[in-house]
Amino acid sequence: HQMKDKHYGNTDFYTFIQNEIELIKSARTKGTIDNYRNLINKMKEWKPILTFQEITLDYIQRFHDYEIKTGNQLSTIYKKHANFKFLIGLAVDKEKIAKNPYDKFEIKKITKAQNNDILTEEELQKLQHAYDNNTYTGGKKEVLREFLFSCYTSLSYAEFDNVTYGDLKPVTIKSKSDENQKEETTITTHYLLCNERKKTNVMYKIPIISKTVEQLLEREVTIKTKKGEEHKDKESFQKIFSPLTNQPTNRYLKEIMKDQHINKTMTFHRARHTFRTIAARRGIHDGIAERIMGHAEGNDIKDIYTHLHDEDIVREMKDKWIV
Structure with missing residues (x-):
């Protein structure tokens, strides 16, 4: 028996992209993956079936107009566009779509100055x-x-x-003062919170x-002892x-x-x-x-x-x- 690939030859973008999201899940944060899924679910409400051929510049513009009519803020709409552009890019990579229509659609960065x-x-x-x-x-x-x-x-x-408390790295700072023509060096230690x-x-x-x-x-934890209260630093792994x-x-x-x-x-x-x-x-x-x-x-x-x-x-x- 030949092995059957349930995704081969499928023309529905949603089916394809749900499979792709599973493949990239480990390389993206949970929040980003949730955003992709939420976007697809919202699109399905508006257009239950979406073929690869239908993903055109005109389709993107209609989606944009629909989002405005729904009452979404422009900043939110453009974030959705950025996510959709990325997902279409996955279809382009797999040669399901010839060109990304977002090449001709400007995703604006809305920065509110209020x-x-x-x-x-x-x-x-x-x-x-x-x-x-x-x-x-x-x-x-x-x-x-x-x-x-x-x-x-x-x-x-x-x-x-x-x-964690282990991410706090001590940094020693030397500063010189020149009071009464005598140069003194003051040494102080501060902490840098460092992580990726x-x-x-x-x-x-x-x-x-x-x-x-x-x-x-x-950083300090108070422990009540028979002699009174004691303060000690929390453990680095906490x-x-x-x-x-x-x-x-x-x-x-x-x-x-x-x-x-x-x-x-x-x-x-x-x-x-x-x-x-x-x-x-x-x-x-x-x-x-x-x-x-x-x-x-x-x-x-x-x-x-x-x-x-x-x-x-x-x-x-x-x-x-x-x-």
């Missing part, structure tokens, strides 16, 4: 005050802790589940240079944060904003926008901000900041932005 995107330093202080006063408990307190940490450091939501971003496999290096940020790490899933995180975040009378539409990702904007206002060098954020651009060999020393990153933040 202040609704980011928090001001005053608003951050208000949230920090609520955290310090233990206004919230349980999951809501953890969400606020992580959100503040991300605003101060740019750590992305996907990374919170990964970082799951999304880009690019190393981020986050300097921990202020007491406020240090306290959000909750996770620093206990993140909730996406939905409760963003729900709690919206509730916290409402409680604190911050009238802005907030999602967790806005914390990274907040960090980037404040860093720019404070004059933090672009190359250093990119390295802290673990951006792929910062890994470009042409970028002269690729070979930054850890001390340079710590000094820059210490000089220009201590929370």
Whole structure:
């Protein structure tokens, strides 16, 4: 008996792409794979069967118009286009489609400049005050802790589940002062939180240079003994944060904003926008901000900041932005 390939000769794009998604599953993050599947499911609602021949520039334009009529924001629509372009690319690679119609369709990057995107330093202080006063408990307190940490450091939501106390690397800084014509060298130790971003496999290096940020790490654990309370550092393998899933995180975040009378539409990702904007206002060098954020651009060999020393990153933040 000849072996039968159930996918051979199939003209339905959905059947083909669901099989392809399975093949690339291990090479992409769960969030990315979920986005691909959600996109295909949404498309099926609009067009239950889609042949390879039907995937044309006209089809993409009609999909675009449909998404607008459905009431989706342009930024969301263009993210869907980027995912669809990638999936069509898989069909092109397997010679199911001759050319990717997205070659003639511009995927715009919508960057909203409204202040609704980011928090001001005053608003951050208000949230920090609520955290310090233990206004919230349980999951809501953890969400606020992580959100503040991300605003101060740019750590992305996907990374919170990964970082352990072992990812904190000590960096020694020497600084000279020339008071009364006597040169003195002061040595201080700070920590860099270092790991690879799951999304880009690019190393981020986050300097921990202020007491406020240090306290959000909750590095000490208090043990009650017969003699009294003892403080000791947590073990290196222990996770620093206990993140909730996406939905409760963003729900709690919206509730916290409402409680604190911050009238802005907030999602967790806005914390990274907040960090980037404040860093720019404070004059933090672009190359250093990119390295802290673990951006792929910062890994470009042409970028002269690729070979930054850890001390340079710590000094820059210490000089220009201590929370």
